[in-house]
Amino acid sequence: xxxTCDGIVIRETLYGxxxxxxxxxxxxxxxxxxxxxxxxxxxxxxxxxxxxFCYSYFELVEKDGRYTLKTATINDSFYAVRDNIECFAxxxxxxxxxxxxxxxxxxxxxxxxxxxxxxxxxAHLNNKPLWKIKAAFEIKCMAANGLAPDFSSCAExxxxxxxxxxxxxxxxxxxxxxxPICPECLxxxxxxxxxxxxxxxxxxxxxxxxxxxxxxxxxxxxxNDNLRKEFCDFCEKYLCYQTSRRYETLAxxxxxxxx
Ligand SMILES: [Zn+2]
Numbered sequence: 001x002x003x004t005c006d007g008i009v010i011r012e013t014l015y016g017x018x019x020x021x022x023x024x025x026x027x028x029x030x031x032x033x034x035x036x037x038x039x040x041x042x043x044x045x046x047x048x049x050x051x052x053f054c055y056s057y058f059e060l061v062e063k064d065g066r067y068t069l070k071t072a073t074i075n076d077s078f079y080a081v082r083d084n085i086e087c088f089a090x091x092x093x094x095x096x097x098x099x100x101x102x103x104x105x106x107x108x109x110x111x112x113x114x115x116x117x118x119x120x121x122x123a124h125l126n127n128k129p130l131w132k133i134k135a136a137f138e139i140k141c142m143a144a145n146g147l148a149p150d151f152s153s154c155a156e157x158x159x160x161x162x163x164x165x166x167x168x169x170x171x172x173x174x175x176x177x178x179x180p181i182c183p184e185c186l187x188x189x190x191x192x193x194x195x196x197x198x199x200x201x202x203x204x205x206x207x208x209x210x211x212x213x214x215x216x217x218x219x220x221x222x223x224n225d226n227l228r229k230e231f232c233d234f235c236e237k238y239l240c241y242q243t244s245r246r247y248e249t250l251a252x253x254x255x256x257x258x259x
Contacts, residue, residue, distance in 0.1 A: 001061070001062045001063075002059060002060065002061055002062070002070065003029070003059075003060050003062055003067075004057070004058065004059050004060070005024075005026040005027070005028060005029055005057075005058055005060070006026065006027070006055065006056070006057050006058070006075060007024035007025055007026035007027075007029075007032070007055070007056065007058055007112070008024065008025050008053065008054070008055045008056075008112065008115055008116065008119070009022050009023070009024060009050060009051065009052050009053060009054050009056070010023050010024070010025050010031075010052075010053075010095035010098050010099055010115070011023035011052075011095060011099055012050070012051075012052050014040065016037075017040075018037075018038050018039070018040040018041040018044070019035065019036060019037050019038060019039065019040065020036045020039050020040060020050060021033060021034070021035060021036070022034045022036050022050055022069070023099060024058065025098055025099075025102055025108060025111065025112050025115060026058075026108065026112065027107070027108060027109035027112045027113075028107065028109070029104075029105065030102055030103050030104050030105055030106035030107065030108045031098075031099065031102045031103060031104050031106075031108065032060075032067055032104060033066075033067065034058070034060060034067040034068065034069050035066070035067070035068045035069065036050050036068075036069040036072075037068065037069070039069070045071070046069060046071060046072040048074060048077065049072035049073055049074045049077075050069070050072050051077065051082070052082065052095075053078050053081050053082060053091050053095070053119060054074060054076075054077050054078065055074075055075045055076045055077075055078065055116060055119070056072045056073055056074050056075055057072070057073045057074075057075060058070075058071070058072050059071040059072075076116075076119075076120070076123075078091075078119045078120075078122075078123045079123070080122070080123040080124070081119055081122050081123050085256050086130055086253070086256055086257050087122045087123070087130070089249065089252050089253035089255075089256050089257070090122065090130055090133070090134060090253050090257075091119060091122065092249040092252065092253070093134075093247055093249040093250045093252075093253050094115055094118055094119075094137055095115070095249075096247050096248075096249040096250075097137075097138075097141060097239065097243065097247065098111055098115055098141075100243050100245060101141065101145050101243060110144040111141070111144050111145075113213055114137060114140050114141060114144060114213060115137075117213050117214070117216070118133055118136070118137045121133050121217060125217075128217055130257065131228065131232050131257075132217050132219075133217065134232070134235070134236075134253075135204075135208070135231065135232055135235040135236075136208050136216040136217055136219075138235040138236060138238070138239040139205055139208040139209060139235055139238075139239075140208060140209075140213065140216055141239065142238065142239060142242060143209055147178065147242045148178075148209055149173070149178050149179065149205060149209075149238060150178055150179050151171075151179070151180060151202050151205070151206060152179075153179065153180075154179065154180060154181055154182040154185055155174055155177035155178070155179035155180065155181055155185075156181060156182070156185035156188075156189065157182060157184070157185050159182050161179075161180045161182075164180055164181075164182035164183070165183075166183045167183075169198070169199075170196045170197070170198055171196070171197050171198070171199075171202065172186055172194050172195075172196055173194065173195045173196070173197050173234070174191050174193065174194055174195075175193055175194075175195060175237060175238050175241035175242065176191065176193055176241065178242075181194065193241065195233070195234055195237055195238075197230060197234050198227070198230065200221060200222060200227050200230075200231070201227070201230050201231040201234050203219075204219040204220070204221055204231055205231075205234065205235070207219040236250070
C-alpha cells in the first residue's frame with residue numbers, strides 16, 4: 001500500500017553503499033522508520049529531501065508494517081539549521097527528545113508542529129536567541145505529552161502555591177511531582193530532587209504553557225544572568241527528569257553554545 005505524508009527527518013543511519021534508514025516524525029502516522037535505498041548516490045533524485053532536519057513530502061510504500069521510500073520533495077530544508085554548529089546541536093537535541101517521547105501509529109501533530117516551529121525560529125528568525133527557543137520547546141514538549149508542570153498548589157497538602165514560598169520568597173519545585181512543595185511538607189517528607197525557583201521563572205513557564213505555539217517565544221525574563229540561568233535550568237531539568245533520560249545531544253549543545 002502506498003501512503004503519502006509530510007514529515008521531518010529526525011534521525012538518519014547510513015547503511016550499505018548508498019542507503020539510509022530514516023526516522024521520520026509525521027503528524028498522522030507518528031514516528032516511522034523508512035528504508036531509503038540509493039539516496040546517497042549522486043544520481044538519486046531524493047537525496048536532498050531526505051537530509052537530516054529536512055521537512056519534506058514523502059511517498060512511501062508500506063508492506064507488513066515496513067516502509068520504503070518512493071519519492072521525497074522538500075517543503076523546507078532548514079538549511080540554516082545545519083549550517084550553524086549551535087543550531088545543529090540544538091536541533092539534534094530536539095530530534096533526540098522527539099524520538100524519545102513520540103511513538104509509532106500515534107497522532108503526533110502537536111509534536112510535529114512544535115519541532116517545525118522551533119526549527120523555523122532557528123532557521124528564519126534571527127532575532128530569537130537559542131536559549132529561548134530551547135526553553136519554549138522543552139515546556140511545550142512536556143505539555144504536548146500530558147506532562148505540563150502545575151504551579152497551582154503544593155503537591156502534598158494542596159495549599160495554594162502563592163502561600164508556599166520559603167522565607168526568602170523562593171518556591172521549591174519537585175520535578176517528580178510536577179508541582180511545588182510547601183516548606184512544611186518538604187520538612188515532613190524530604191525529597192532528593194528539588195528545584196528552587198523564583199516567581200519570574202514560574203511566570204515565564206506559565207506564559208509558555210498558555211500561549212499558542214505561534215507566540216510561545218513571547219515571554220520575558222529580566223535582563224539578569226542568574227534569573228535567565230534559573231529559568232533555563234528549570235525547563236531543562238524538568239524535561240530530563242520527566243523523560244528519565246540523559247541526552248548526549250544536550251551535552252553536545254552545551255559544549256558548543258555561547259551561553
Ligand atoms: Zn504542603
